[in-house]
Amino acid sequence: MATVEELINQYENDPELRKEIEEILADGKVTFMEFMGFVKSHDVNVSIAELPQYLEKAKELGLLK
Secondary structure, eight states: OBBBHHHHHHHOOHHHHHHHHHHTTTOOOOHHHHHHHHHHHBOOOOHHHHGHHHHHHHHHHHHOO
16 A cells, blocks of 8 residues: 555656556646545545545645645
């Protein structure tokens, strides 16, 4: 199971992962289904309760407005 930190490191070096995330964020929001689908497909160790924290981090990184 991947940690969020590992996924961030992978994002920096993996153009396909970057593209997948850009597609999810294209409309400026993240739905519950998008979040859970991404978490499941990448086997990331997070819970839905952490979604607001990750959205805030995405805003800090300039991924969301």
